[in-house]
Amino acid sequence: xxxxxxEITINSVKMLVIFLLMVQLVPVLVWVERRGSAFIxxxxxxxxxxPLGLTQLLADAVKFLQKEEFLPEHGYGLIFYAAPILALIxxxxxxxxxxLSAPIHINQFLWxxxxxxxxxxxxxxxxxxxxxxxxxxxxxxxxxSLLMAGWGSSNKYSLMGALRASAQTISYELALGLSLVGAxxxxxxxxFSEMIHFQSQPLTSLLGVHFNIPALNWGIFYQPLGAILYFxxxxxxxxxxxxxxxxxxxxxxxxxxxxxxxxxMLMFYIGEYGHMMVGSALMVTFYFGGYxxxxxxxEQVHNLLGTWLHIGANPxxxxxxxxxxxxxxxxxxxxxxxxxxxxxxxxxxxxDQLMDLGWKTMLPWAxxxxxxxxxxxxxxxxx
Amino acid sequence: MMPLFAAxxxxxxxxxxxxxxxxxxxxxxxxSKPSKVKSEAYECGLPEQSTGNTKIPVKFYLTxxxxxxxxxxxxxxxxxxxxxxxxAARGAGFYAFGVMGIFLLIFIFGLFWEVKSRxxxxx
Numbered sequence: 001x002x003x004x005x006x007e008i009t010i011n012s013v014k015m016l017v018i019f020l021l022m023v024q025l026v027p028v029l030v031w032v033e034r035r036g037s038a039f040i041x042x043x044x045x046x047x048x049x050x051p052l053g054l055t056q057l058l059a060d061a062v063k064f065l066q067k068e069e070f071l072p073e074h075g076y077g078l079i080f081y082a083a084p085i086l087a088l089i090x091x092x093x094x095x096x097x098x099x100l101s102a103p104i105h106i107n108q109f110l111w112x113x114x115x116x117x118x119x120x121x122x123x124x125x126x127x128x129x130x131x132x133x134x135x136x137x138x139x140x141x142x143x144x145s146l147l148m149a150g151w152g153s154s155n156k157y158s159l160m161g162a163l164r165a166s167a168q169t170i171s172y173e174l175a176l177g178l179s180l181v182g183a184x185x186x187x188x189x190x191x192f193s194e195m196i197h198f199q200s201q202p203l204t205s206l207l208g209v210h211f212n213i214p215a216l217n218w219g220i221f222y223q224p225l226g227a228i229l230y231f232x233x234x235x236x237x238x239x240x241x242x243x244x245x246x247x248x249x250x251x252x253x254x255x256x257x258x259x260x261x262x263x264x265m266l267m268f269y270i271g272e273y274g275h276m277m278v279g280s281a282l283m284v285t286f287y288f289g290g291y292x293x294x295x296x297x298x299e300q301v302h303n304l305l306g307t308w309l310h311i312g313a314n315p316x317x318x319x320x321x322x323x324x325x326x327x328x329x330x331x332x333x334x335x336x337x338x339x340x341x342x343x344x345x346x347x348x349x350x351x352d353q354l355m356d357l358g359w360k361t362m363l364p365w366a367x368x369x370x371x372x373x374x375x376x377x378x379x380x381x382x383x
Numbered sequence: 384m385m386p387l388f389a390a391x392x393x394x395x396x397x398x399x400x401x402x403x404x405x406x407x408x409x410x411x412x413x414x415s416k417p418s419k420v421k422s423e424a425y426e427c428g429l430p431e432q433s434t435g436n437t438k439i440p441v442k443f444y445l446t447x448x449x450x451x452x453x454x455x456x457x458x459x460x461x462x463x464x465x466x467x468x469x470x471a472a473r474g475a476g477f478y479a480f481g482v483m484g485i486f487l488l489i490f491i492f493g494l495f496w497e498v499k500s501r502x503x504x505x506x
Binding site: 370 | 402405409411415424439447
């Protein structure tokens with residue numbers, strides 16, 4: 001965590017801030033989802049509370065807080081109450097290990113008569129060398145929360161929804177895990193920071209055309225099929241339409257969270273949106289260059305900002321990191337918007353179609369992607 | 384070791400955060416007045432037909448078992464994938480691909496057999 005008090009404090013605060021960032025993005029996403037859905041359907045959506053309806057969720061949260069708490073008659077209390085807490089954990093843990101911006105190097109400085117530094121801070125809560133293995137492992141824990149919610153409420157619709165949800169989640173986890181194998185082969189690493197380092201190199205040729213654009217060596221140019229498979233599997237992992245079978249209102253009342261209300265329901269929402277955020281952030285990190293600005297390396301951004309703003313080296317490093325952080329979030333928000341967009345574009349699948357798509361279409365295609373990638377790397381010589 | 388402790392610390396923090404949220408909701412909410420009808424399982428407002436202890440299709444169990452098999456097979460591909468570039472750079476790419484090819488053939492055979500034996504049919 002660090003070598004002196006300053007570094008340990010910064011790292012602890014950073015962990016807290018990244019977690020709260022994730023939680024605080026949820027109201028914004030709910031607003032985007034509701035307004036976006038409304039505009040796609042030629043409605044206005046919530047626009048009465050605050051400017052553009054932005055404070056709608058604040059009002060909702062107050063209402064959530066006042067809701068009566070009760071346990072269903074045959075429910076199992078411990079499991080019933082633990083499920084919403086467990087829904088928060090996978091998303092929070094996975095999101096914490098994704099680099100949100102370029103690492104910051106702070107030179108030695110004097111403060112209060114003491115000399116501090118030099119420090120190197122990373123814009124992620126913790127840096128695992130096996131980043132992607134850790135994220136996949138942690139996000140599979142989400143299935144437990146679904147099953148516990150279904151089992152704990154002791155309602156047959158909840159149980160059916162939970163079973164469907166967990167069967168769907170684990171089925172698409174195969175396609176998701178296998179679609180990332182191709183990307184790992186191209187990058188040759190599990191480490192997110194090294195993946196972004198690979199993508200920060202210049203792109204020199206594409207489909208036989210030669211050019212030279214800095215910082216555009218993105219994964220999407222090496223793994224187009226893998227990117228499509230990964231993103232499709234993410235929709236199923238997060239139980240979003242067109243794969244929202246667990247919540248099919250016509251068949252099951254509301255799926256695994258039928259018996260939940262108030263703040264417990266909100267926690268399931270935070271978990272689901274957090275999962276979407278992790279999926280989009282991974283999509284950006286793997287295939288769309290993470291926090292990189294196309295055409296500009298991190299050093300170029302740093303130097304450009306240095307010529308614009310005449311500030312010291314330490315504030316400049318922080319400003320650069322914040323600018324790249326904004327770039328990362330613009331990319332992530334685009335993919336989050338795609339989640340809303342797809343929701344109102346594609347109809348829901350039938351359950352057997354869903355399972356067929358996962359096992360018989362996406363799994364073989366992901367396998368083919370691995371073989372194609374290996375062959376391409378051997379014959380085109382990409383080392 | 385350090386990131387592991389940081390992750391554990393975050394795990395405990397999130398768990399306590401979630402529990403604290405539930406506690407706050409409990410304290411701020413209106414007094415709970417359970418009644419016979421209110422604490423029944425919600426089934427679209429109709430009288431409760433059955434509790435959650437219903438029979439579960441064995442299909443879900445089969446899916447879970449198949450998932451474990453295939454997931455382990457995919458996990459075995461990860462170390463190979465991460466070192467494939469090094470193998471190719473040192474001229475052992477075809478060897479590495481050939482060795483993995485045998486494993487992939489077994490994987491594909493397993494998938495094919497599974498589809499053929501109708502283990503994945505949902506009706």
